Amino acid sequence: MLDHGLGTGEFLERRxxxxxxxxxxxxALxxxxxxxxxxxxxxxxxxxxFQWSQLPPQIFLVQAWFVPAASGWNMPTWTLSALIVCYAGFPAAWRS
Structure with a gap:
C-alpha cells in the first residue's frame, strides 16, 4: 500500500x-x-x-518503447509514454 491507503493498482489507474x-x-483531432x-x-x-501503421502504438502510448522509436503523429507524446513507465515503477521505488 502506498501512503493514504492507495494501492499500486489504484495509483496506476489514477495516473x-x-x-x-x-x-x-x-x-483523434x-x-x-x-x-x-x-x-x-x-x-x-x-x-x-503520418503512417497509419504507426497510429496504434501512439494510441496505446508505447511508441517510445521500441528501438528505433516510431516518429510521427503526435511526437511530443513520447514523454507521456516514458511517464507511464515511470509511474509503473514509482510504487516499488516509494516502498524502498
Missing part, C-alpha cells in the same frame, strides 16, 4: 486516467485533420510522420 483521455482526444486535409488533396510536409 493513466489523468493522461490518456486528453491524449486520445488530441490524437490530429488524425481527423490529417485525414481531412488528405481528402481534399493537401499532403503533409512530412508524410512519413
Amino acid at each position: 493513466i486516467l489523468r493522461i490518456w483521455p486528453a491524449h486520445l482526444i488530441m490524437l 490530429l488524425a481527423g485533420f490529417v485525414f481531412g486535409t488528405g481528402a481534399i488533396g493537401l499532403a503533409p510536409q512530412n508524410p512519413q510522420w
